[in-house]
Amino acid sequence: MSGVRVLVGTRKGAFILTSDGKREKWDVSGPHFAGWEMYHLKASPADPNRIYASQTSGWFGQIIQRSDDGGKTWFQPGLSPGEPTTTPEGMPKGESNKFAYDVSPETGKPLTTHMWYDGTQHPWEFKRVWHLEPSLTDPNHVYAGVEDAALFESKNGGQTWRELSALRGHPTGAYWAPGAGGMCLHTILLDPKNPQRIYIAISAAGAFRTDDGGKSWKPINRGLHSQYIPDPNAEVGHCVHHIAMHPQRPSVLFMQKHWDIMRSDDAGDSWREVSGNLPTDFGFPIDIHAHEPDTIYVVPIKSDSEHFPLDGKLRVYRSRTGGNEWEELTSGLPQKDCYVNVLRDAMSVDSLDSCGIYFGTTGGQVYASRDGGDTWDAIVRDLPAVLSVEAQTLK
Numbered sequence: 001m002s003g004v005r006v007l008v009g010t011r012k013g014a015f016i017l018t019s020d021g022k023r024e025k026w027d028v029s030g031p032h033f034a035g036w037e038m039y040h041l042k043a044s045p046a047d048p049n050r051i052y053a054s055q056t057s058g059w060f061g062q063i064i065q066r067s068d069d070g071g072k073t074w075f076q077p078g079l080s081p082g083e084p085t086t087t088p089e090g091m092p093k094g095e096s097n098k099f100a101y102d103v104s105p106e107t108g109k110p111l112t113t114h115m116w117y118d119g120t121q122h123p124w125e126f127k128r129v130w131h132l133e134p135s136l137t138d139p140n141h142v143y144a145g146v147e148d149a150a151l152f153e154s155k156n157g158g159q160t161w162r163e164l165s166a167l168r169g170h171p172t173g174a175y176w177a178p179g180a181g182g183m184c185l186h187t188i189l190l191d192p193k194n195p196q197r198i199y200i201a202i203s204a205a206g207a208f209r210t211d212d213g214g215k216s217w218k219p220i221n222r223g224l225h226s227q228y229i230p231d232p233n234a235e236v237g238h239c240v241h242h243i244a245m246h247p248q249r250p251s252v253l254f255m256q257k258h259w260d261i262m263r264s265d266d267a268g269d270s271w272r273e274v275s276g277n278l279p280t281d282f283g284f285p286i287d288i289h290a291h292e293p294d295t296i297y298v299v300p301i302k303s304d305s306e307h308f309p310l311d312g313k314l315r316v317y318r319s320r321t322g323g324n325e326w327e328e329l330t331s332g333l334p335q336k337d338c339y340v341n342v343l344r345d346a347m348s349v350d351s352l353d354s355c356g357i358y359f360g361t362t363g364g365q366v367y368a369s370r371d372g373g374d375t376w377d378a379i380v381r382d383l384p385a386v387l388s389v390e391a392q393t394l395k
Contacts, residue, residue: 004350005070005392006358007051008366009038012384014053016071018394019379023356023370026379032074033065040345040388042132047139048394052158054129054144062128063097064144064158077158099126099144099152102165111168114148116177124148124168131345133188137195145185149176149202151214164214167200172219172236179203179239179258180304186344187243191250199253199268204239207255209268220268224257241284242344246293254296254323256286256344261298263323274323280310285347289372290355294322297357297373299342308339316359318373332376333367340365345388352393360386 006017013031032038036055044050053065053074065074076097101124103110113121127147135141140157150168152161167173176183184203191197196213199220206221219235229237239258246252255262255271259282262271275281280300289295296319302310309315313336316329340363350356357369364383367376 002352003394004352004356005043005048005394006348006366006368006379007041007043007071007388007390007392008360008380008383008386009041009053009345009388010360010364010384010386011037014038014041014055015380015383017366017380021352023352023368028380029071031384032071036063037128038387039128040131040390042134042390043392044134044139044142045136046134048392050134050139050157052132052134052142054132056128061097062099062126064129066158077154077156078160099129099146099150099161100163101126101150101168102163104169105166106169111165111173114173114177114183115175124150126150127182130184130186131188133190136190136192143188143190143198145188145200147182147184148178149173149183149185149205151185151188151200153214166215167208167210167217170208170217170219172205176202176205176236187240189243189245189250189253191245192247193250197250197267199243199245201240201243201255203241204237204258206236206238207240207243207268220264221271222269223264223271224262225260226258228258242286244286244288244296246288249293252293252322254286254288256283256298258282258304261286261323274319276319276324276326278317278326283342284344285342285359287347287349287357289357290349290351291353292320292355292372295320295372296323297347298326299347299359301341307341312337312339314338314340314361316357316373316376329369329373329376331374332369332378338363343387345390346386348389348391350391350393356391358389358391360389362386 003020008015013034015030039054041053049070051067055063131145133143144152187201189199224238241256251267253264261275263274314333317326340361347359360366362385
């Protein structure tokens with residue numbers, strides 16, 4: 001029987017939730033890497049047992065972990081079995097943990113600084129891996145989106161990494177500025193119909209697209225309007241929170257922006273607002289029903305200064321029309337005194353019939369719907385604050 005594996009990254013470790021196709025009872029494994037921030041875990045579409053994980057700490061830095069048995073055991077790629085994973089000082093070992101920024105592809109010189117909105121220059125600094133995106137066809141090929149705002153790839157299962165430096169070397173790169181959560185590359189979308197096309201999003205630079213496998217990049221922010229930047233219609237500088245794409249329609253994109261829900265029907269070349277009747281259009285995650293490309297989900301919160309649900313009621317909103325017309329989904333969700341947040345990578349869907357929707361909160365709950373959002377259950381409670389949720393359908 002088919003089933004589901006839900007990979008949950010939290011502030012204090014990783015958890016793996018598994019169930020059969022009925023999705024009524026869940027087994028919980030974890031915490032893995034207890035005490036560490038696990039920003040993101042994701043399984044390879046080409047090998048369901050291959051999982052990559054971003055483990056990070058303000059004290060000990062960034063570590064890439066890998067599992068080849070569905071999360072039962074973990075290792076750092078490139079280290080020998082049984083080899084210590086840290087130095088005597090507690091620092092990570094191994095080439096898999098080296099994310100070295102590259103030089104400018106145009107000048108051959110290091111890319112040294114970027115400019116904040118106040119006009120001051122700040123050095124580029126590697127801080128952590130926010131998002132891991134395995135290749136659709138090769139389990140050893142994986143991309144990493146990092147802070148500060150760079151895209152890396154590994155073609156040997158995470159053993160070594162190289163920067164796709166044309167992105168940071170884009171002429172606008174020197175003017176990118178961080179959002180409130182840092183200058184993070186948090187979204188990586190791989191076009192299943194065009195292996196050379198990749199979409200990425202950076203807070204707070206905007207969205208970009210490559211059509212040549214990362215050799216060159218194009219800002220795709222036309223139609224975005226952001227009142228909080230010097231030029232509200234600028235080519236870059238927009239705070240994009242997340243982007244979603246349905247694999248059957250890779251040229252149609254949905255975006256949760258700092259404010260506004262946006263839609264593009266031309267691979268990001270232009271955007272239009274589809275916030276419609278939402279009570280507030282500020283939020284972080286956005287996702288798409290596995291079998292209905294025009295059914296999208298968001299979790300609105302009150303504002304950019306009050307990161308909790310409007311009126312203390314946790315509500316998911318669904319549009320079956322690709323935006324503009326939204327319905328409130330509340331059955332099984334707390335409708336009183338709820339002040340949690342749902343972060344940008346903390347929503348996911350499975351591909352079973354009917355489609356399952358999952359999201360995690362900063363209060364440590366992971367909610368699931370077996371019926372496309374009509375009803376919800378908390379499949380686990382009292383975890384550390386949830387940073388990411390990835391649902392994996394098991395055949």
